[in-house]
Amino acid sequence: MRIATWNVNSLKVRLPQLLDWLAVRAESAPVDVIGLQETKLTDEAFPGAELAAAGWHWVHAGQKTYNGVAIVSRWPLSEVQVGIPGFDDEQKRVIAATVATPDGPLRYVCVYVVNGQAVGSDKYAYKLRFLAALRDYLAAELAQHPKLAVGGDYNIAPSPSDTHDPAVWEGNILCSEPEREGFRALLALGLRDAFTLFEQPPNSFTWWDYRAAGFRRNLGLRIDHLLLSAPLAAACRSASADLAPRKFERPSDHTPFIAEIASPSS
DNA sequence: ATGCCTTCGCCTCGAAGA
Numbered sequence: 334m335r336i337a338t339w340n341v342n343s344l345k346v347r348l349p350q351l352l353d354w355l356a357v358r359a360e361s362a363p364v365d366v367i368g369l370q371e372t373k374l375t376d377e378a379f380p381g382a383e384l385a386a387a388g389w390h391w392v393h394a395g396q397k398t399y400n401g402v403a404i405v406s407r408w409p410l411s412e413v414q415v416g417i418p419g420f421d422d423e424q425k426r427v428i429a430a431t432v433a434t435p436d437g438p439l440r441y442v443c444v445y446v447v448n449g450q451a452v453g454s455d456k457y458a459y460k461l462r463f464l465a466a467l468r469d470y471l472a473a474e475l476a477q478h479p480k481l482a483v484g485g486d487y488n489i490a491p492s493p494s495d496t497h498d499p500a501v502w503e504g505n506i507l508c509s510e511p512e513r514e515g516f517r518a519l520l521a522l523g524l525r526d527a528f529t530l531f532e533q534p535p536n537s538f539t540w541w542d543y544r545a546a547g548f549r550r551n552l553g554l555r556i557d558h559l560l561l562s563a564p565l566a567a568a569c570r571s572a573s574a575d576l577a578p579r580k581f582e583r584p585s586d587h588t589p590f591i592a593e594i595a596s597p598s599s
Numbered sequence: 600a601t602g603c604c605t606t607c608g609c610c611t612c613g614a615a616g617a
Contacts, residue, residue: 342605342606342616343605343606343607345606345607346605346606371606371616373606373607397607397608398606398607398608398615399606399607399615399616448615448616448617449617450615450616450617486617488616488617506617507617540617542603542604542617543603543604543605543616544602544603544604544605545602545603545604546603547603547604554617556617583605585605586604586605586616586617
């Protein structure tokens with residue numbers, strides 16, 4: 334089984350790419366569950382019929398223009414939770430569901446963490462509040478669901494090596510110590526960053542700026558992550574970004590990150 | 600280079616992203 338996360342930067346624009354990419358991968362290395370961020374669609378405008386016609390189950394929590402999160406799955410979804418309980422937020426940044434996989438229930442929490450704009454700004458304060466609330470929420474999810482995956486755009490590069498140029502990024506937004514502390518607090522719950530379970534090539538990123546030919550020059554950041562509870566981390570066989578979608582015509586600025594989880598029998 | 604690109608809205612530029 335493969336689980337993934339992808340910030341599509343408008344599902345309206347990226348739906349054909351998503352369907353094509355899932356179909357192509359299905360022939361060799363199928364993605365079975367994927368969390369999407371920045372759908373930028375209201376629930377009314379969500380292309381549920383197209384996804385269902387292609388055989389996918391889905392849940393979505395969206396709004397106009399900004400944010401919007403979805404889970405798309407080969408298997409049925411249940412116990413849907415929109416937003417962080419007790420955290421009052423108009424912005425649609427969190428959706429969770431239980432996936433009925435052949436290996437038993439898997440809980441997937443899909444998150445689009447606040448960008449934060451600039452260290453010290455109001456949006457930065459909101460980002461730190463969001464991260465604190467997310468930590469408490471994930472503690473409760475972990476207590477209920479042994480097999481928990483938290484996939485999303487965290488808008489945090491966990492370490493200097495997760496940036497193309499630490500001299501440019503260290504201390505700035507996405508790379509400040511309080512943000513990284515917020516990320517480490519999620520790991521401290523008992524979650525593992527799937528990327529760090531394996532030896533990885535240097536300069537492995539998930540986002541590249543549209544400007545200045547960022548992708549061609551590999552001037553990127555690793556800010557999209559899949560966090561796995563202990564049972565899932567123990568069964569994880571590989572974890573890496575798939576760069577193919579970033580090479581599509583009119584691509585998202587993010588590319589999918591995928592973790593392969595072994596079945597109990599294999 | 601405080602730049603570069605891409606998205607959306609009611610809009611032909613501004614705001615936001617990261």
